[in-house]
Amino acid sequence: MNGIHDLGGMHGMGPVNPETDEPVFHADWERRVFALMMAIPGSVYNIDEFRHTIERMEAAEYLSTSYYEHWLHCLEVLMIEKGQFERAELEAAWSNAASAANGSA
Amino acid sequence: MNGIHDMGGMHGMGPINPEIDEPVFHADWERRMFALWTAAFAAGMYNDNEFRFAIESRSAEEYLSESYYQHWLVCMEKVLIDKGQFTRADLEAVWANAPGTGASGGGAGSGQALPADQVIPVFMGGASARIDADVAPKFKAGDAVVARNINPAGHTRLPRYLRGKGGTIEKDHGVFGFPDSMAHGEGETPQHVYCVRFDAREVWGESAPARDSFYVDMWDDYLDPA
Amino acid sequence: MVERGQRCKRVRIMPALAADMVVPLFAVGSSARVDADIAPKFKAGDTVTARNINPTGHTRLPRYLRGKSGTIEKDHGVFGLPDSMAHGGGETPQHVYCVRFSAREVWGASAAPRDSFYVDMWDDYLDPA
């Protein structure tokens, strides 16, 4: 698709900002997202399905979210599309996580 | 520039959502914004190519997440500061006092404000962008041309999806100023503008409908003989 | 976004990856090569043009190279085609080549005269020039 991901030659994307002594991950949730994607058996999805799920992100969202947020979006959408869980189950997990966080706070 | 505004052929931009009984403006600030912009434009404070380039220069993320009149607001602020009509400090002072008198004073003020009684004659009269200059055309109707593969970082009205594609001159529209120079204070560079016909298959490949086509206005400097 | 009807039946093909398999599995990986006896359409030195395709689905042919001509540098062998693999369309195995495009061909006369791009391209992305 002629999507926002196809960035080769685009102007106006701003300067490249290399980070000095960049860590491999910037937050613990990035570690978890990376590991989750890697741990899911390869028979569930292939790399092109993975890439295309990210390419289908809404363009402004694609540009305003970070790399591992793309992966998180991809995990949620692709696993539902692949029938691994239902949207309702994901929403239940969100509210459980929220109450757990409130309880421990 | 190969910016986010150059959307011809992009996928993934979502559905077209027409609004039933859409009003002309959706908020009072939009009304004010439209009037401010047109009044300042009529007063000659900037040309439309300069303003377009300011919009194109928003970051892609801003461009996609801001509304249309938000583009106008932030770009009008920027263009008027760039043109010396007021300073960033003037603007910030107004923000700090908002809603204040709006009179920050001290601007360069090169433009003449448009009086209210001139609105009807000015806007009903309009002003053609044609230039009365005796410039020879490079092409004539029927000529086969190729849109140049240019990729300037500045303003251009040659969309990416047509670069390198072959078409046919349908009509010579006459002489106009050249956006690529007018956006950057480099003069009018007057030249002919043509209506050029491009086959859909030339543009998008064999999967496009066989008889469909695009008619796009192109300046002499955008074209080579095929 | 996910719509109803796009859902596939949940398939469990293999058990979850066990922790003690992480190092051995990741150290080996799995090549995307496809073991299929398919004739290449091009050979090193051939001049080719990247096709002007604009699919709404997934493709690995970037826009900035469509319609541009280049030279086959190397045949990498046989791989699956992303354009079909992303959509459950099977592997459509075919040769992948490293293709050289000059910077001027891609970006026009203002590009540096000797610079170039080396981009991997599937047989289905290419026509003879």
Added chain:
Amino acid sequence: MADHDHTEPPSDTALRVKALESLLLEKGLVEADTLDAIIQLYEHNVGPQNGAKVVARAWSDPDYKARLLADATPAIAELGYGGVQGEDMVVVENTSDVHNLLVCTLCSCYPWPVLGLPPVWYKAAPYRARAVSEPRAVLKEFGVEIREGVEVRVWDSTAELRYMVLPERPAGTEGLGEDELAALVTRDSMIGVALVEST
């Protein structure tokens, strides 16, 4: 469309990830200690130190360098490196006449076994957009001035081949052993956005 109003995901990303993890664990798709092992592997064990050793060996052993440039995957495996996102490797050599630069304009392809996971800038829009339209300007921002007569080759990783740059060996390193050489080689030099300095 769904038959009920969608709940918005938590705005706190960490919370949203926790929710997803709990769901995938519950479904038996992943195991908790596997996740820890994967994080350990890519945060601490695999990284540009591997690629640096490949480069140092190539600088020290002409036969190895020839094997590396001819068929990189087995040559890299000689040093014990390989695996996911490096199954089919190509190594391209910088010389006094040619400077190579790697990018993935479409996503984030990168040779994990030799360089680890890519830095944020490599995956972000500015680099992906500009590495092909103005590679020399990008190189200059990274502090690499390309002379007029030098050819710049940009490698855009569209397929499942993974690339690594073999940087030029700096002058003044003639007496150094492989370990000392490897210590000079940076991640950026193997992407092609830096040169290797002798100090």
